[in-house]
Amino acid sequence: MYLERRSWGVGIVAILLAALAVVFTQPIALVGSALVGGWLLARQALFLAELERTVESISIAQSPARTSVRTGETVPVTLTATLEEATPLAFDVRAGLPTGARATVPLVVSAGAESATTSVELTADVAWPTTGRYQFDDATMTVTDGWFRETLTVGETATVTVEPRGTGLVHVGEGGTRVSTAYGAHRTHRSGSGLQPTELREYVPGDTADRIDWKATARLGTPHVREYETETDRRTLFVVDHRTALGMGPRAETKLAYLREAALATMASTRQSDDPIGLLTVGDDGVTHRIDPLSTPEQYAAIRRQLLELEPTAPDRMPEWTATDVDHYRRPTAAGFRRRHTTVAFEGESEDEDESAFATALRPFYAEQRTYDERLESDPLSGAVQMAHTNTRGSILTLIFTDDSAPDELREAVELARRNGNRVTVMLTPTVLYEAGGVADIDRAYDRYLDFEELRRDLAAMDRVVALEVGPDDRLSSLLASRRADDDGAPRRPRSPAHSRSHSGGHA
Amino acid sequence: MSLLASLGPSVDPIALVGLGGVLTALVWYIFGTPYAIAVGHVVLMALFPDGIDPLSFVLAETVFLAMLLVAAIRTSRPIRFASVAIVATLVLAGTAWVTLETQTQTQPLWVAAVALVGVGCLAVYGLHRYELVRLGLVSEAAESVESADPGSGTDRQTTTGHNTRGRIRQ
CATH class of the missing domain: 1.10.287 (Helix Hairpins)
Structure with missing residues (x-):
């Protein structure tokens, strides 16, 4: 006191x-x-x-609108002081905001002496710039009658968890159904030396004596030979599209971010199988990076680093070239490629421009480091796949990570990749799940999702092609769940594009 | 006070009392009860430089007591305020009186003044400590020190901090 x-x-x-x-x-x-x-x-x-x-009569509540936010987000926090009966004392209550929170206005409510007010409330936007788990301090109440003053802490506290920006749960599947694995053990269907037994057959002249299975021979009475499945490495090429369209979505939750997660997970499976892997990254104007398939630990590390550093490219914004500049950039390099710097659009930058001093200082360094290994005037994705397969001998599994914004080019790329008996896996992101307000209109969003599903099924219908969708699990689930709710509770997955389309039309 | 004393021989005493009363009422109206009581007593000191007779004393103090009760009526808890004010006044004045009556020194008045002020300060601090206990603002640390050292007698350290109901900022 x-x-x-x-x-x-x-x-x-x-x-x-x-x-x-x-x-x-x-x-x-x-x-x-x-x-x-x-x-x-x-x-x-x-x-x-x-x-x-x-x-005794006051109750104070500090209520954030959400208790789980992403770094840098702003959440309204309401401070409420309620009295069971009016008090002759004047008081003000200050919210116990954690140190890591930034309020736009001081979160303080007050009531004058002898006022009949029994409830005061204030809501202010509070920014959470740092990741972590924050517990509100108790609200601080200062009470005075003009002669004496007391400050004490009362009320309930709240906890806010600030999560780093990034992708949420990544969905990889077909038509809304998750698949357990997109890459794993693979059968060669060829006999030879190995560990996995495939069949037992009778001995024929020409087989060497050490191939005879003596236990089977004793059991069956005639010489028998056990065949084993040949163990081979499967060369795998990751083709990752990082053109402008792949930068769509909130910061760190872009199409590219989800594809990157899928690619990294697939690469981990590849590494367990010791399969040689290579990488081809495709920008707006051609191939930005190329690593030929190898299975060394350094190779895995290099590809992982390259995937993590990948940013969407921006379409060429041609500067006012001088004649010298143009000559310089059009002059073929010793390797026969035209290399040129290009600009980089940082993920989500268009929606949430980061103009902090830190970002401004770093941007030129990132913008200058991206170069094209080979420029392709049109259809860079299919051009890149063609280039990769032209320079590669033997069979190869091609994993294409892209979106549905250029279906014709994608079909062409898949056709090129599956030539010569090669297998192809396509990881596709549905654009509708990344657009701002994309799932607000459920009917329209669902129709667009069906278009995507049609494309995916077309690709999956090709021989030796697996087509999977990659996207945010929560958004896809909410889209399908909302649609199911509209259909009088009848659970429904898009079974076939034709069926789904007619159903959707009927509903509309 | 010197002004009133200088007017004493030439002006009617009733007029002087009236002037003192008007001055006190003016201060009461402008500054409030405690300042009016203070000014009123200064006026009494000026009007009775050789000591006040019992009747005048009782009359004057009744007026001041009435001012206290009027102040109490204007509060949200008049009875509580009035009873605490009267009891506290009696305790403080009684302290001074007892001190004066028991002193044998040549200058006993300053000791009575110090005793009165000291008891007043102790009472204010005592109410402050009582508030901490009533509102549960005594820290758990202090309680644990006391419970861990139950035989330490009266010299226990007490700090303020937080408990289940809140925390005090010192």
């Missing part, structure tokens, strides 16, 4: 009266001092009684 200035004044008056009594030898001044002192003590006792009543 603190004495306000007025109380200090009264206390000093009481002391002065006592001093006057001594100076003038007048005991009556001591009586005056006792009266003033008594008055001050009565005020203090009154404040204590009212304070106790106020603390």
Whole structure:
């Protein structure tokens, strides 16, 4: 309990009266001092009684609109103070915002003395710039009657979890159904040396004696040979599209971010099989990076690093070239490729421009490091696949990570990749799941998803081609769930494009 | 006070009392009860430089007491305020009186003044501590120190901090 200035004044008056009594030898001044002192003590006792009543009757709540946010997001926080009965004391309540939170306005509510107010409330936007788990401190209440003041902490606290920006649960599947694995053990259907037994056959002249299975021979009475499946490495080429369209989506939740997660997970499976892998990254104007298939640990590390560093390219914004510049950039390099710098569009930049000093300082370094290994004037994806297969001998599994924005080019790329008996896996992101407000109109979004599904099924219908969708699990689930709810609770997955389309049309 | 004392011989005493009363009422109206009580007692000191007679004393202090009660009426808890004010005044004045009556020194008044001020300060601090206990603002650390050292007698350290109901900022 603190004495306000007025109380200090009264206390000093009481002391002065006592001093006057001594100076003038007048005991009556001591009586005056006792009266003033008594008055001050009565005020203090009154404040204590009212304070106790106020603390008993007040309830304070600090309520963030959401308790789980992403880094940098702003969430409204409401501070409410409710009294069961009006108090003659004036009070203000300050929210116990965590140190890591930034409020646009001070989150303080107040009520004047003798006011009939029983509830005060204030909502302010609070930014959460740093990842972590934050617990609100208790709200701080300062109560005064003008003579005395007390500050204490009361009320309930809340906890806000700030998660880093990034992809949520990644869905990889077909028509909304998740597949357990997109890459794993693979059969060669060829016999030879290996560990996996395939069949037992009778001995024929020409088989060497060490291939005879003596236990089977003893059991069956005639010489038998056990065949094993040949163990081979499957060369795998990751073709990752990182053109402008792949930058669509909120920051760190773009198409490219989800494809990157899928690619990294697939690469981990590849590494377990010790299969040689290579990488081809495709920008708006051609191949930005190329790593030929190898199975060394350094190769895996290099591909992983390259995938993590991948940013969407921006379409060429041709600067005002000087003649010298044009000559320089059009001059073929020693390797026969035309190399040129290109600009990089940072993921989600268009939606949430980062103009911080840190980002501004770093941007030129990132913008300058991207170069094209080979420029392709049109259809860079199919051109890149063609280039890769032209320069590669033997069978190869091609994993294409792209979106559905250029279906014709994608079909052409898949056709090229599956030539010569090669296998192809296509990981596709549906654009509708990444657009701002893309799933707001459920009917329209579902129709667009069916278009995507039609493309995926077309690709999956090709020989030796597997086509999977990659996207945010929550958005896809909510789209399909909303649609199911509209269909009178009848669970429905898009079984076939034709069926689904007619159903959708009927519903509309 | 010197002004009133200088007017004493030439002006009617009733007029002087009236002037003192008007001055006190003016201060009461402008500055409030405690300042009016202080000014009123200064006026009494000026009007009775050789000591006040019992009747005048009782009359004057009744007026001041009435001012206290009027102040109490204007509060949210008049009875509580009035009773605390009267009891506290009696305790403080009684302290001074007892001190004066028991002193044997040549200058007993300053001791009574110090005793009155000291008891007043102790009472204010005592109410402050009572508030901490009533609102549960005594820290758990202090309680644990006390419970861990139950035989330490009266010299126990107490700090303020937080408990289940809240925390006080010092």
